[in-house]
Amino acid sequence: MNLLELKGVTKQFGGLRAVDKLSLSMEKGEILGLIGPNGAGKSTAFNCIAGVFPPTKGEVIFDGQVINGKKPWDLCKRGLARTFQIVKPFASKSVLYNVTVGAFATTSSRAQAEAKAIKVLELLNFDDKKDTKSSDLTIADRKRLEIARALATEPRLLLLDEVMAGLRPAEVDEMVEIIRFLRGQGITILVIEHIMRAIMALSDRIVVIHFGKKIAEGTPQAVASDENVIKAYLGDEYGVS
């Protein structure tokens, strides 16, 4: 059964159609990569799923229920968590405090929330930094904190928005390992990413969008050799004839 399904999702900003009749589906336990050139509408599609704004047309179905127009905090409690492309830590607070906020999604007791937060930090080998103020973290650790916080809400579907952007190659490898590990825990993951090496290695399937429309879908190998994809990324003259 599909955990997430988009049916003809369209998002219109005034005269601009940022996402145009996008349909896709994700099975449980799958890692789906969503790629496309800058301005293709990836983040808009992502925001429609995460409840930041409702789609103009079409349906977003999560776990068999239409979630159009549901608020982010409701979606979070149903098991849909996300990270932000531009990291947003609660800067004046410690790593543990940050993750505990996420853990409160499933409990009202501080002791329980804190225990769960520590468990999540241990899972990500991050517990040694639990008392560090989050504004003192490196960019790689801030991205990791984004994931830890989202994870603490006990998601079934995790939306990752460019968690590898700005990382060094060694850190990218580490992040790939983390994402694979999370899938091993039974979490379904939607990844937006610009680093091709990482997304090719990670994804079971890839959806490519361009000007808001889906132009290709399939395994990483199939997508990489798709004519439309090469055109979209490199321009018409590089198209394979």
Place this chain on the structure above:
Amino acid sequence: MTGKPMTGTGRNNAPCETDDAFLDRSALARQVVKDTISKVLLGAVLILMLALPAVISSPTWLHIIVLIFFYAYLTTSWNMVGGFAGVLPLGHAVFLGIGAYTSTVLSLQYGISPWLGMFVGGVLAVAAGMVIGLPTLKMRGAYFALATIAFSEGVRVMVENIEYLGPFKLNGPRGLQIPPLNIGWANFMFSSKVPYYYIILAMLLIILFLTWVVSRSKLGYYLTAGGEEPEAAQALGVNVSRAKVIAMALSCFFTALAGTFYAQFSLFIHPKSTISLDISFEIAFIALIGGRGSIAGPVLGALLLRPVSDLSRIYFGDILPGMHLVIYGVVLILVMIYQPRGLQEPLTRIYDRVINRMADGFIKGGYK
């Protein structure tokens, strides 16, 4: 050849583990000693507070101290929404006024004890807080502040210009005088300042305890998260607006209780003395200088700034009324430049250092 490194690591490992265990245990012992010292100090301060009226006989000084506690209480109430929730309410005096007028009207016209009127005022203040909070708490930064100022000033002008609100006599700009006829605990009225001192001390301790509880609860985490990064908080399951509305309700309720205290303490209220922007601004000044969003900040702020206000009124009152606000402004600018998180931060650091040194002394003393 292969045996040597094995035994080497084996030998190294064993003491390492015991070292760790020893460090863990001594760190734990240290924490216990530090906690104990903190508790003893807190207890000492409490006893000092309880004994203070026995030491200070001058009513003037007691009056000044009562006002310090009064402002510490007001600012701590303000802090629930203005500190933790990350918005800047600048019209909190209106809730003070609602509390003062409600209990006073009820006791003057209907003979209801101010102790009861106090809570009626609290409930009315929550209702008023919802009227202003529900539509505006979603606004960011200055807009919420401006909305609260407008609301507070609007209410003041209305109260100044009406004699009767339905059956209730407000007496316009002349205000309400409470005749000191039935002195005693039942009527919240005393000839000495000492009972007032203990009442406001108890109120302050209760609100501080409550703030402590809230800051460690889910609501406290949600308020802080929503105040710092609303979008991220929402994605983590926080209904930011709802948390802010709850904080606003709590804040309004406790601010109104202070209104009743003020009315019974001064036995005379009028719109300018209760629903005034001066008070609203002074609360915000105290919070910002002391440290918003911390528990100690409002108390420290009141402790440092109230004497400035009283002394400047005593010495500059005739020549330069409002001098204290100028001094506040200068202090605020300096604090914002050098200690943007308020004076509580450096003072907490110093306090920690002192506690650590004392703990060291105790532990060393214990081993000898």
